[in-house]
Amino acid sequence: MTEPLLELIGINKSFGPVHVLHDVNLTVRAGEVTALVGDNGAGKSTLIKCVAGIHPTDSGEVRFRGEPVHIHSPKDAADLGIEVVYQDLALADNLDVVQNMFLGRERGSGWLMDEFSMERAARETLASLSVRTVKSVRTPVSALSGGQRQTVAIAKAVLWDSKVVLLDEPTAALGVAQTRQVLDLVRRLAEQGLGVVLISHNMADVFEVADRICTLYLGRLVADLPAKETTHSQVVELITAGRSGELGLARPEHVTL
Amino acid sequence: MTSTPTGAPNLGARPDEVRRHNRTVLLRRLHIEGPCTRASLAAELGLNRSTIKALVDGLAESGVVEERVPRQRSGAGRPSLLVLPQAHAAVVLAVDIRVEQVSIALVGLGGEILGRNSWNLRVRTREPAEVATHVVDSALLLAADLGVRMVAAGISVPGVVRRSDGFVHEAPNLHWTDVPLGDRLGSVFDMPIMVGNDAELGALAEHLRGSARGSSDAVYVTADVGVGGGVISDGSALRGTAGYLGELGHMVVNPAGRSCYCGSRGCWETEVGERALCRVLGLREGAPRGSVVAELRALAADPAQVRSRLGEFADWLEVGLVNVVNVLGPELVVLGDLFTALPASLIAEVAESVRERSLVSRAVGGTRIVTSTLGADVTLLGAAELAFESVLGAV
Numbered sequence: 001m002t003e004p005l006l007e008l009i010g011i012n013k014s015f016g017p018v019h020v021l022h023d024v025n026l027t028v029r030a031g032e033v034t035a036l037v038g039d040n041g042a043g044k045s046t047l048i049k050c051v052a053g054i055h056p057t058d059s060g061e062v063r064f065r066g067e068p069v070h071i072h073s074p075k076d077a078a079d080l081g082i083e084v085v086y087q088d089l090a091l092a093d094n095l096d097v098v099q100n101m102f103l104g105r106e107r108g109s110g111w112l113m114d115e116f117s118m119e120r121a122a123r124e125t126l127a128s129l130s131v132r133t134v135k136s137v138r139t140p141v142s143a144l145s146g147g148q149r150q151t152v153a154i155a156k157a158v159l160w161d162s163k164v165v166l167l168d169e170p171t172a173a174l175g176v177a178q179t180r181q182v183l184d185l186v187r188r189l190a191e192q193g194l195g196v197v198l199i200s201h202n203m204a205d206v207f208e209v210a211d212r213i214c215t216l217y218l219g220r221l222v223a224d225l226p227a228k229e230t231t232h233s234q235v236v237e238l239i240t241a242g243r244s245g246e247l248g249l250a251r252p253e254h255v256t257l
Numbered sequence: 258m259t260s261t262p263t264g265a266p267n268l269g270a271r272p273d274e275v276r277r278h279n280r281t282v283l284l285r286r287l288h289i290e291g292p293c294t295r296a297s298l299a300a301e302l303g304l305n306r307s308t309i310k311a312l313v314d315g316l317a318e319s320g321v322v323e324e325r326v327p328r329q330r331s332g333a334g335r336p337s338l339l340v341l342p343q344a345h346a347a348v349v350l351a352v353d354i355r356v357e358q359v360s361i362a363l364v365g366l367g368g369e370i371l372g373r374n375s376w377n378l379r380v381r382t383r384e385p386a387e388v389a390t391h392v393v394d395s396a397l398l399l400a401a402d403l404g405v406r407m408v409a410a411g412i413s414v415p416g417v418v419r420r421s422d423g424f425v426h427e428a429p430n431l432h433w434t435d436v437p438l439g440d441r442l443g444s445v446f447d448m449p450i451m452v453g454n455d456a457e458l459g460a461l462a463e464h465l466r467g468s469a470r471g472s473s474d475a476v477y478v479t480a481d482v483g484v485g486g487g488v489i490s491d492g493s494a495l496r497g498t499a500g501y502l503g504e505l506g507h508m509v510v511n512p513a514g515r516s517c518y519c520g521s522r523g524c525w526e527t528e529v530g531e532r533a534l535c536r537v538l539g540l541r542e543g544a545p546r547g548s549v550v551a552e553l554r555a556l557a558a559d560p561a562q563v564r565s566r567l568g569e570f571a572d573w574l575e576v577g578l579v580n581v582v583n584v585l586g587p588e589l590v591v592l593g594d595l596f597t598a599l600p601a602s603l604i605a606e607v608a609e610s611v612r613e614r615s616l617v618s619r620a621v622g623g624t625r626i627v628t629s630t631l632g633a634d635v636t637l638l639g640a641a642e643l644a645f646e647s648v649l650g651a652v
Contacts, residue, residue, distance in 0.1 A: 030555075031547025177402030180374040180395060184360075187375055191633060193551035208376035211545040228379050228543075 003066040004029045005195040006051070006082070006164050011060035013043075013050060020046050022219045024060070028164055028195040033186060035206040035227070036199045038216035039239055044199050047216070048166050052084045053077040080164075083157035087169040091149055093142040097134060098122045100141055101156045125159040126151075129188060147178025154185055157194075164195040171205065183209050203232055217242035222249050276312075279304060281650045283312050287322065287342040288366055288649060289465050294327060296337035313340055321346040321366070342367040348403075349644035350396050350410040350446075353455070353636045356430040356482040357546070359388060361396055362634075363403060364641035368466060370634070372399045385425075385436040393445050408651075409448050411644030412438065413455045413636045415483055417501055423452030429518050430482045449647045455479065456503050457494060458639030459629075460487025463591045465642055467631045472589045476581055477629075478505060479593040479636075480534075484526040488585055506530065510576050528573035531595055537570045550598045557600035567603055575607050575614070582615040582624050593629040594636075604628060 006028040013021040020043050028034055038044050049055045051062070053071040062069055064080050071077050077084070091100045098115075101122050108114040122137045134148050141149060150170050157165045167186065171179040179202075187209050190196045200206050206213060210227045215238040222242050225234075237244035243251065270278070282302060287293060293301075299309045316322045324338040344365025353360045360375035374395050381387065400407055416428025423439015443450045453461075460469070460477035469475035473492040479485055484506030488495040496502055506526035507519050514523025527533060531549065532542050538552050556562055564571075578590060592604065608626035611618060618624040629635050 029548055030551030031549065032545050033547075175402075177372075177398050180399070181372065184373055184375045187358075187377075188633070190545065190547035191550060193547055193554050207379070210377075211547075227377070 007063040009061045012058045024221045030195050031193045032211040033190045033196045035210035035213045042216040043219045048168050081162045082164045083162040085153045085167045085170050087172040091141045096140050097137045125155050146174045147181050150182045166197045168199050223247050284649050292341040294337040344369045348405040350407045351637045351641035352412040354414050362637050372403045389441050409644040409648045410450045411640035412452045413458045413640045415455045418452050451643045455636050456485030457487040459635045461642050462635045462639035464489045468591045468627050474587045475589040476587040477591045480595040482531045484530050525577040553598045563600050575610050578611045579615045583617045586617045590626045597628045
């Protein structure tokens, strides 16, 4: 078996006196959807932001395809092929689909942008993901529904040939039917061989798309389980108590009162 | 594909039946081949221009097609109007039940996917009742979201299915036996429900919209956890008694092989199915599809590795395909699903040896072996076409 795409080893992060991440180990493999679950404040978003280069880590190692790397800025992450999709539909409203997908990385030279090639690439990318809900790639993003916006944000990751896509609650701002469409897309990303990390609060969603479920509890990664062999209640116990039967944090053996 | 207007060969056709037949043929042409001018419709269908006008006007009035002046003019004179099928005029539900996943899609006239959904199956959610309930729930949700009404449903099942009433005799990889799937869904949805075997529907999709377009004798071979086949012979699907044809995955190829759940030993499926592929790639059995694809893609970049790691797998693929070509005599073999992820060099090599080894292939001047171009949606599109079969005559 080939080495994991992205490996986090012993990541620590504090904000002032608050120790947010304690020795977190996380592995992202190509072609798998890894769900990252945990209560509010467990450190999920912080962990994603550390990988995305928004927050520096205090200690720990990040390996990309087995090689140790240093991610100091979002640009470093993008150069490695790590793309992040946020919950708040972060696209520029006044631009159209093509302009958004190429924002900051426009093709062309000198004075002229190569609109034709950008348009074609955008269309091909959407087609390769069998996205047929976005009618025209020249539609302004403000005219798209929430689900379509997330679709565009995710398609951007594919267009830039990303290896790892981190989705921070991509469906939090969406309705039920649109959520389904986005999750379907997440599934197909993995089937194309990308490594996908999905943060979600919705257990039903997690079980429908994830291959592995990693649980964070108060900044510690307490369990990394295959979704097929895990039950709903086990995950809920891990999220709320940090342990479930033999899984998760070790039971305190000696309690002194 | 074509039938006499009345359906009964020994009866004459009344004018309204002829008209209905022509209308269905025209609609099928637009549905499969896409937009087309009135003039070329007349030429292709061999009908009078005024007949075409009457038919198209009738369809346009009921909103099934729209007419537009074509952007590019082909010659002198008044341009012939372009006839476009309207996706929302007839929307069908397509369901692709796989061993580890269910996908559904709403497909409009012309084969456009309007909306879709999918979910993973696990031990408990794989129960027939659970799957049926989930399909109903999410289909209704999707239809409401898109504001469309479904008029028929086509369902693909990886198993042995009775076509007449959608009774699933056996879907071994799903652990289903004797499931009245068609009746169950029919009692909830007030529309025709058609159930078919996954490989057979894949063959249908390839024949109508994919690589096998225009070839009248083709075989579609697909690999998921199981391996199956669908056969297009002389332009229509070969079904066998009660439609049970096509279990290519259970051809016995290796007498010394592993035992198969079907009760036999050394079935082709045990050598070229997903589990076999995981084995040769050194992945654990039941690894997610994405990681198999990622592994194969990484491997494709290194030609020396391809032969050494996939050599035995390729040999078994070749053995099976030689048998398939010799028995069925197709002009084209389309490899679908998991096979599309195999390195192109490997497919080319296998195709070449099959051409050399197969007597039939040599006789017909070389059977072509290609991979599917429809990607992961092939079965879904096939299920939609199955549903459309019952719809096009009634729109």
